[in-house]
Amino acid sequence: MFFKKYGDFVVGIFYAVLGIALIIGAKALPKSKVMEIGPDFMPTLVGVIILVLAGILLVETFTKFKANAAELEASGFKDTSDYKRVLGSLVSAIIYVNILKPVGFIVSTLVYLIIQIYILAPDNKRTKKDLIQYAIIDVVFTVVVYFLFRYGFKIVLPGGILAF
């Protein structure tokens, strides 16, 4: 609901802020001494274009806001997205990429995969039998990928605490 109703506003404001930040950021960059345009030229240009377009979007959204909101009410739209699963997946993925190096590929992947599959699995697919199946897939996949990369493609993935 939020995204449908206020989405374009948020986008417009975000880009307006981004444009201003770019222009300010570019001001801080050193000017080129040898030629007409230095490293600050492109960011400034892009910043200005973004700011103008964001302005147009905001004005457009503002003038149409009432009509759109009424239309949305009438359509009876409901957001059925399951944000619990999205957030869970995101958090586990973020943790995974951050422990990949210190803990090592094998251990972190073993842990991550089973958790991620469990988070994504529909409610009726979380029985004990399913879990055993997931665990087997997890172990086989991790080991195969590690050794395939190590010996097949000559790419050594981070060993971490289980280095060999």
Add this chain to the structure above:
Amino acid sequence: MNALAQLGAAFLGVCQPVSIAFMVAGVAIGIIFGSIPGLSASMAVALMLPLTFTMEASLGMNVLVAVYIGGISGGLISAILLNMPGTASSIATTFDGYPMAQKGQAMRALGIGIVFSFLGSLFSFFVLSFFAPMLADVALKFTPVENFGICFFALTMVAILSSGNMVKGLLAGLFGLVFCFVGMAPIDGTPRFIFGNQDLLAGFNQLTTLIGIFAVADILISAEEMNAKGVQTIPVTKVKGFGFSMKEFISWLPGALRSAIIGTGIGILPGIGGSTSGMLSYVTAKNMSKHPETFGQGEPEGIVATECANNATIGGAMIPLLVLGIPGDGVTAMMLGGFLIHGLSAGPLLFVKNADVVYGIFAACMVCDLIMLVVEWTCIKAFVQVLKVPKHILMPLILVLCAVGAYATNNRVFDVQSIIVFGIVGYIYHKFKLPTTPFVLCFLVGSMTETYLRRGIMSYKSFGAFFTHPIFDFFWFVACGVLIWSVFKEFKAAQQKKAAAKA
């Protein structure tokens, strides 16, 4: 006719049982490397190079060519099945290939992709065989100024891509440009927007960005409705042959020819590459089409356009490589090394001194192309088995592969972390209904545009001097025309809508 006779003799040389067997193996290895994101064609060539040391020179070069061709075309498999471009060249294949696979047409999409990859490369190899020296002269005429013209032209394509909701489309694209600024500025190496982070100094890697915005975002998006929809597997409709009729094939041919010409043309220019040619050809196809709204929803012509163009780039890229000794990108640089090791010095005298070797390479290219077609076609059935795995299991496995691929590109954990960042960008784009295609196009072309602009100004002192270059003028004015025309069309459409609302 001389070229034809030499090509014929070369074919006889290439078609020895031993050499065919090695080439099949080379193509297969290339396909594996190409289809896994992070493992690139250049890595495959680098890995195979030492193995060719003990081979005879001609056999060694044939194997390298085989790996190269397999590596470029392999990217379409993961692009279509998993929405994960295996190589940067196959990004645009995901736009229509993945929706087709979701609709159960995975086999058809793969069939189309493979056949038109084959045709695209074949076209470029014919151009290579007969016109290489002539075209190399054209490549020499391209200064940074002309290259800037092409890049600018490519950037304005965003306007066409985002027709219907132009302001949002343009903004979506410009955000991609912002990411290009991160890292060292071209020419002078001034650090920009790195916020004291050393890892950001090198900028964001192209492939990791693409993996993030497509594959990782896709995982988050499908997590939204995983529970509501229950266990999901993607249906696969079996098809006969390549999955399309003769009539369809003929109707796609003009588009394929146009794409092959775009691909070969861009390939000849060193430093622009397959990803840009695929995107440009895709946008052109969308623009020329009678039904542009079907593009992005699973339109076969979209796959035809991209695959034809990105494979045609191979032959194009070999023209400056062989004739001038200039490699256009990482893979061709690797190939040049391989050729040197086998005693072939690329350069202007090559066609005079080593004509037999050169035509041997051309013949090997064509034979490998055919092998690629046969190998991939026989394996289609095996490829689509991937889709039988339920989504809640497949998605996490893909994420791990993406992470590994991102790590393999540079051996940096930073790249792995950035796929998550771009995954979030992709998800937010989805939530706010911003299109990702303009983002990708701008991100790919952005740094090149800036580099060529500044290099051009460095050589010619002012921007005004750019206009003395006729090729630049052509691209510049066509680009401006496209821009004005798109804005005008958008404005008219908005007014019509207003009138309709009032009535």
